[in-house]
Amino acid sequence: MDIGLLLKQLHQGDPRSVARAISLVEDRSEVAAALMMGLQQERFDQALVVGITGPPGAGKSTLTNALVRCLREQEQRVGIIAIDPSSPLTHGALLGDRIRMMDHALDRDVVVRSMATRGRLGGLCAAAGAAIRIMAASGCRILFIETVGVGQSEMDVAFLADVSVMVLAPGFGDDIQAMKAGILEVVDLLVINKADQPGAKKLLLDLGTETANSDRLLQTVASEQQGIAELLTRILSMEEVFRKDAQFMARRKRSRSRETLDRVMELLRDRLRELVREEADNQLEPGAAAAGIVARIMGD
Amino acid sequence: MDIGLLLKQLHQGDPRSVARAISLVEDRSEVAAALMMGLQQERFDQALVVGITGPPGAGKSTLTNALVRCLREQEQRVGIIAIDPSSPLTHGALLGDRIRMMDHALDRDVVVRSMATRGRLGGLCAAAGAAIRIMAASGCRILFIETVGVGQSEMDVAFLADVSVMVLAPGFGDDIQAMKAGILEVVDLLVINKADQPGAKKLLLDLGTETANSDRLLQTVASEQQGIAELLTRILSMEEVFRKDAQFMARRKRSRSRETLDRVMELLRDRLRELVREEADNQLEPGAAAAGIVARIMGD
Numbered sequence: 001m002d003i004g005l006l007l008k009q010l011h012q013g014d015p016r017s018v019a020r021a022i023s024l025v026e027d028r029s030e031v032a033a034a035l036m037m038g039l040q041q042e043r044f045d046q047a048l049v050v051g052i053t054g055p056p057g058a059g060k061s062t063l064t065n066a067l068v069r070c071l072r073e074q075e076q077r078v079g080i081i082a083i084d085p086s087s088p089l090t091h092g093a094l095l096g097d098r099i100r101m102m103d104h105a106l107d108r109d110v111v112v113r114s115m116a117t118r119g120r121l122g123g124l125c126a127a128a129g130a131a132i133r134i135m136a137a138s139g140c141r142i143l144f145i146e147t148v149g150v151g152q153s154e155m156d157v158a159f160l161a162d163v164s165v166m167v168l169a170p171g172f173g174d175d176i177q178a179m180k181a182g183i184l185e186v187v188d189l190l191v192i193n194k195a196d197q198p199g200a201k202k203l204l205l206d207l208g209t210e211t212a213n214s215d216r217l218l219q220t221v222a223s224e225q226q227g228i229a230e231l232l233t234r235i236l237s238m239e240e241v242f243r244k245d246a247q248f249m250a251r252r253k254r255s256r257s258r259e260t261l262d263r264v265m266e267l268l269r270d271r272l273r274e275l276v277r278e279e280a281d282n283q284l285e286p287g288a289a290a291a292g293i294v295a296r297i298m299g300d
Numbered sequence: 301m302d303i304g305l306l307l308k309q310l311h312q313g314d315p316r317s318v319a320r321a322i323s324l325v326e327d328r329s330e331v332a333a334a335l336m337m338g339l340q341q342e343r344f345d346q347a348l349v350v351g352i353t354g355p356p357g358a359g360k361s362t363l364t365n366a367l368v369r370c371l372r373e374q375e376q377r378v379g380i381i382a383i384d385p386s387s388p389l390t391h392g393a394l395l396g397d398r399i400r401m402m403d404h405a406l407d408r409d410v411v412v413r414s415m416a417t418r419g420r421l422g423g424l425c426a427a428a429g430a431a432i433r434i435m436a437a438s439g440c441r442i443l444f445i446e447t448v449g450v451g452q453s454e455m456d457v458a459f460l461a462d463v464s465v466m467v468l469a470p471g472f473g474d475d476i477q478a479m480k481a482g483i484l485e486v487v488d489l490l491v492i493n494k495a496d497q498p499g500a501k502k503l504l505l506d507l508g509t510e511t512a513n514s515d516r517l518l519q520t521v522a523s524e525q526q527g528i529a530e531l532l533t534r535i536l537s538m539e540e541v542f543r544k545d546a547q548f549m550a551r552r553k554r555s556r557s558r559e560t561l562d563r564v565m566e567l568l569r570d571r572l573r574e575l576v577r578e579e580a581d582n583q584l585e586p587g588a589a590a591a592g593i594v595a596r597i598m599g600d
Contacts, residue, residue: 025587129586256589257577260579260590261569261572261590263590264572264590266590267590268594272565276557279557280560285336286556286562287325287333288337290564290567293560294567294568297597
């Protein structure tokens, strides 16, 4: 494979090159390292990573779609990474590229990638991180990373975002009660989507006065494009604020560190699997066996 | 802490000692290793670990409850480990010990433990494995490990089971379509719960002739205790078959190996976090940084 050519096409924005590059990293190809080192780092530095999270059914995909529409009107190139909690039954993602982002299917400046959580022991954060860098290098100014906040691996990916958005919608009942306190301590922006629905008022009440009155709470009807331009403006002004002080770099450093640790664990898991399997013959209690293996590796 | 006393009370079946012992392991107390080494291994060898998995709403808890009722009539001591996919919003488990197993709340021979997946980077398999050993040592003959098949970490735990049961119910629509093929290749028994509901016939049709006619498919109405005694008999006769040939030991070895690897990764992650954080100052691309760290550790 000609990595030089792939990098050239990728930097020119060719969508198929983006897809091929991400696959090389996901499949842990031998050329992945050279590929990643060849990416134009400045583009990643200039890009903004927006995390979109929330419970299933809140309308995350519709909202992302609506934000993408807004950005496309401004002729911005956009990347989307959708983390799908995988079905244990189908061995695949619940939603795939197929049905996602139908609106933008023919637009070569909307780059989409779905990643399934199934079959990954760690590694999701590393793979998503690499996909972000690749998409950014291909010229995407804004990158959305959309995760259903269900499992741990999905949540980990949220660490990769520069600005995080939590999407809620009316009708999730008492689950909301438990999170009244301090939701804005964990995310940057809170969006009440489907704000035209009857339960929206109650949801706002449930969130408590402080949250409901915060300028970090927005209301949208994503399916009607309502409130989306305002949300985008808010995201971008937040970026501006973060970039002015040390916050932006601090977040990037934290996510780089997370990505690196994730990748280290992935590499070590591969290398240690055989060693551990041999150890299992010794009938040792797993905790004791593990302590012995770690002591040997770390040279204690 | 007097580990000798704790072990004595635990082996006598004291439920509070079981809870304390599991907490020591979960909190990674310094005495955890001594505790685990002091457990009566024979009891774990004689115990049967039954995995109950399936989509949310299929009735896993009700089914487990019904099986427990059956076993309690036979005066068997039972343990239940419930893996809850955690809510990212509440920082806790969706369901807790509180509302689980209300039926058996006052029965000291039904030991229940919920484990949340949130906040664990790996480690769930190790913690659940330890809980199984502790409960078995306290005299539980049958151990249920109940997981919602959603995220990867939940699925990993399924590896700990000697006999695995997948629970489905009518009304899950087209999701079923995708898994028609080969569901019995991944689990030992398939249960159609809520078999009295209108959609049950269609579900059977969807599963295909081969699956529907298999003697590893059972139908239950767990809420009415229907089909539960048959299911239990089937589980126990499966155990008998597995124990006669090499399968039982092979599965146990596989799960011990999985538990050990999980524990190794947990220990290494703790020890490497600081090292990785320092590395993040070097602004290296994460893949390159990770490769360097791993080479250093493994002495390449």
